[in-house]
Structures are given as structure tokens and as C-alpha cells.
Amino acid sequence: MGSRRSAVLLTAALTVLTIGAAAPAEADSDRxxxxxxxxxxxxxxxxxxxxxxxxxxxVGDEVGTGTPAETDRGYRFERLEPDTPPARPGHLVVVPHHAALNPGSRNFAVTLRLRTTGKFGNIVQKGQATVAGGSFKLQIPNGRVECTYRGSAGTVEVFAPYRINDGYWHMVKCARVRGGVALIIDGRLVASKTGWTGPIANGWPVTIGGKLDCDQVEVGCDYYAGDLDYVLIETD
Incomplete structure (x- = not known):
């Protein structure tokens, strides 16, 4: 009974966060x-x-801007060999820390549009696996999107059941609500898991395209390879 109730709560909360993953032009500006x-x-x-x-x-000097994208222009991240030094911070886009970018205890979602043929890479994240305060991350190991939220009460992550590294544009939404975490691809809920992460709040910047604190020896930078059309962060 408890698991069924949690699933109902998750679905209801996701409905509040627009499960269909509206395009940015249609997103509620209040959120x-x-x-x-x-x-x-x-x-x-x-x-x-x-x-x-x-x-x-x-924007790092290795990020290709002005790339033709789905709606207008986008960014291109060229492929780099994994775990091959040196680290390449110019491959990243870095947004300085701001408290509003932390999920805290709120419903929280990251939506983006991507196109890739790559098989690995961290797309967007705030914090890394062991930092104090928790973290969130979207990555694409083996071409399958993984959505992870790590908070004071634990980690909840979900995986896409299929690959999207087919060279076509895809909309991806990674949402954390009180009932759990869900992954929505091209307007369809493809994976969800119940459970509460607890609050998430760290002092790290948001990075797009890979990790910030890495050396490609002890810690891989997990650089993303592909195109991005936009990134949207919402809360409720």
C-alpha cells in the first residue's frame, strides 16, 4: 500500500511540474x-x-556557439577522449553558484534539448558525487540518459530504457518531487522511482558539458559530446 501511495503522489506532483515537458516558450514564467x-x-x-x-x-573557449539548432542556434561540444589528460575546462559552460539553482526541498526540474551520437558524458550538473549538500546531474552513459538527485536523505536516480544517441533532437526532462524522481523524453514519462532525497543545497556552480573538479587521471571529467539547443530550470 505504501509503494502505491508513493507512486500516486509522484504522478500528482509531476503533473504540477507539467509532465509533458512544455517547450520553453510555453513554460510558466512564475516557475x-x-x-x-x-x-x-x-x-x-x-x-x-x-x-x-x-x-x-x-562559455568556455572550446564550446562551439552559433551552431544551427532545432529552434534557432545552439552550442556544440566536440568529442574528447575519456580519461585522457589534461583536463579541458574550456569545454564547459559555467554558471556561478546561486541559491536559486539549488533544489532545496522544492519540486525541481531540468529540461533540455539535445542531439548526440556520443556514448558518454555529463550534460548538466550542480555539484559532484561526494560534495557536501548533495547534487543533481543528467548524464548519458551508453547513449541512455540518467537522471540523478542526491540529497541529505539519500540518492534517487532513474535511467532511460532506451538510447537516444541517434543523431536526432530529443527533449529531456529530469524532475525531482516529494514523491520521487522521473525522467521524461519527448513528452513521454519513460522512467520513475519513488523516494525522497531530502534537501539538496551546495555552493557549487552549475556546469554544462562535464565536471568542473577533475584531472582526467584520478577523476574523469566525463565531457559531453554533442549539441544543446537550450537548458531550462523550473521549480514549484
Missing amino acids: VVAFWSMNEPSGTSRMLDSSGNGLHGR
Whole structure:
């Protein structure tokens, strides 16, 4: 009975967070924490947050901007050999820490549109596996999206049941609510798991394209390879 009740709560909470993963233009502005449309021209060094909250980011000099994307322009992250030094911080987009970017105890979701033929890489994250305060992350091992939230009460993660590294554009939403964690791909709920992570709050920046604290020897940087059209963070 307990597990059934948790599943009902998860579904209800996800409905509040728009389970269909609306496109950014349709997202409720009251819920938007940050929207990085990635429409900047080639050669830009600043990723703009169009939510009005001022959560702008720094674009590394190895990130390809102005790349043709699904809706306008996007960013391209070239493939780098895994676990091959040196670390390449220029491969990342970094958004400085802000408390609003922490899930805390709120319902929280990260939505993005990607296109890749790669088989690995961390797409977006705040914090890393052992940092104090918890972390969240979307990665794509073996071409299957993994959605992870780690908080004071534990870790809840879900995995896509199929690969999406087919060279086509896909919309991915990774949501954490009181009832659990869910993964939505192209408007369809593909995986969910009940359980409460507890609050998540760390002092780390958001990184897009891989890890910040890594050396490619002791800690792999898990660099993402592929294109991104946008990243949207919402709460409720």
C-alpha cells in the first residue's frame, strides 16, 4: 500500500511540474529559475539567462556557439577522449553558484534539448558525487540518459530504457518531487522511482558539458559530446 501511495503522489506532483515537458516558450514564467536559450552568436563568451533572474554563465573557449539548432542556434561540444589528460575546462559552460539553482526541498526540474551520437558524458550538473549538500546531474552513459538527485536523505536516480544517441533532437526532462524522481523524453514519462532525497543545497556552480573538479587521471571529467539547443530550470 505504501509503494502505491508513493507512486500516486509522484504522478500528482509531476503533473504540477507539467509532465509533458512544455517547450520553453510555453513554460510558466512564475516557475522558471533560469532559461539558457543558447542563441548567442559564434564566438560569444557569455551565456545569457532570458528568465529575467540574471543567472548568466561563462562559455568556455572550446564550446562551439552559433551552431544551427532545432529552434534557432545552439552550442556544440566536440568529442574528447575519456580519461585522457589534461583536463579541458574550456569545454564547459559555467554558471556561478546561486541559491536559486539549488533544489532545496522544492519540486525541481531540468529540461533540455539535445542531439548526440556520443556514448558518454555529463550534460548538466550542480555539484559532484561526494560534495557536501548533495547534487543533481543528467548524464548519458551508453547513449541512455540518467537522471540523478542526491540529497541529505539519500540518492534517487532513474535511467532511460532506451538510447537516444541517434543523431536526432530529443527533449529531456529530469524532475525531482516529494514523491520521487522521473525522467521524461519527448513528452513521454519513460522512467520513475519513488523516494525522497531530502534537501539538496551546495555552493557549487552549475556546469554544462562535464565536471568542473577533475584531472582526467584520478577523476574523469566525463565531457559531453554533442549539441544543446537550450537548458531550462523550473521549480514549484
